[in-house]
Amino acid sequence: MLSYRHSYHAGNFADVLKHLVALRIFRHLNAKPKPYLYLDTHSGPGGYALNSEHAQKTQEYLTGIAKLWQQVNLPEPLQDYVDLIKDFNEGGELAHYPGSPSIAKAVLSEHDRLNLFELHTTEIELLKQTFPRERRTAVEHGDGFKGLIAKVPPKERRGFVLIDPPYEIKSDYDKVVSTVIAAHKRFATGVYAIWYPVVERYRIKQMEQGFINSGIRNIQLFELAIKPDTTERGMTSSGMIVINPPWKLKAEMDACLPLLAELLGDNQQGFFRSEQLVPE
Numbered sequence: 001m002l003s004y005r006h007s008y009h010a011g012n013f014a015d016v017l018k019h020l021v022a023l024r025i026f027r028h029l030n031a032k033p034k035p036y037l038y039l040d041t042h043s044g045p046g047g048y049a050l051n052s053e054h055a056q057k058t059q060e061y062l063t064g065i066a067k068l069w070q071q072v073n074l075p076e077p078l079q080d081y082v083d084l085i086k087d088f089n090e091g092g093e094l095a096h097y098p099g100s101p102s103i104a105k106a107v108l109s110e111h112d113r114l115n116l117f118e119l120h121t122t123e124i125e126l127l128k129q130t131f132p133r134e135r136r137t138a139v140e141h142g143d144g145f146k147g148l149i150a151k152v153p154p155k156e157r158r159g160f161v162l163i164d165p166p167y168e169i170k171s172d173y174d175k176v177v178s179t180v181i182a183a184h185k186r187f188a189t190g191v192y193a194i195w196y197p198v199v200e201r202y203r204i205k206q207m208e209q210g211f212i213n214s215g216i217r218n219i220q221l222f223e224l225a226i227k228p229d230t231t232e233r234g235m236t237s238s239g240m241i242v243i244n245p246p247w248k249l250k251a252e253m254d255a256c257l258p259l260l261a262e263l264l265g266d267n268q269q270g271f272f273r274s275e276q277l278v279p280e
Helices: 013-030 053-058 076-087 100-107 121-130 144-151 172-186 201-212 249-264
Strands: 037-040 047-049 096-098 113-118 137-141 159-163 191-198 219-225 237-243 271-278
Touching: 013 076, 013 100, 013 159, 013 191, 013 219, 013 237, 013 249, 037 100, 037 144, 076 100, 076 249, 096 100, 100 113, 100 121, 113 121, 113 144, 121 137, 144 159, 144 172, 159 172, 172 191, 172 201, 191 201, 201 219, 201 237, 201 271, 219 249, 249 271
Parallel strands: 037 113, 037 159, 113 137, 159 191
Antiparallel strands: 047 096, 191 237, 219 237, 219 271
């Protein structure tokens, strides 16, 4: 039985990285007038109240978006992200954090489509409330891994796939790799962004090696840590593996990641990775 609820973690340092990368991909895709499909394999409820019982219990947003809220002179890509989150908060007070589907809806054009999957029985009902039935958005209660394979290639022949399972089932690390390989065989030109948590580093090394050995070209990796790896319980870093990244993405992340490691790091222990994992 799936028990993970992202509402405990909304707006934390991992969300900052995930949504910064996602927003840059959206912005680059939007630079061309042709429509595209955004597919989210693990959508969650779509948005989070930071005064909720879950968010207040952990207050993880204080390690993430809250530290950026009043910062000035941020690099343009990072400022764009912060400004977008502020658009979801009236009056300038940080009270709400949007999920990936809400960010997508805010920046996609009326000609683009959203396909949102969620398996958790509680989260899917909240997602349906956040995204009432409309022409360009499909909300589906089901396994996003299987849904991805069924939906590609999209009719638009352009697409961005975000894959961010909670990894509470350890087999998800291997399933992510095998699913992306299968999807890429069907839709090789799509942009795929895979989020991962660093709880046990060896699992991430195995996942990286799986992508390196896959035969897929042009893979970049971006990782943000708030403290060094540990054998103790808990996430110390998170990352994004991006297949077919926009050509400016690495330069933009190189401009943002050093500052994020400095601002969000725990007692100056933050660090980052920005790597071309597989060349073009």
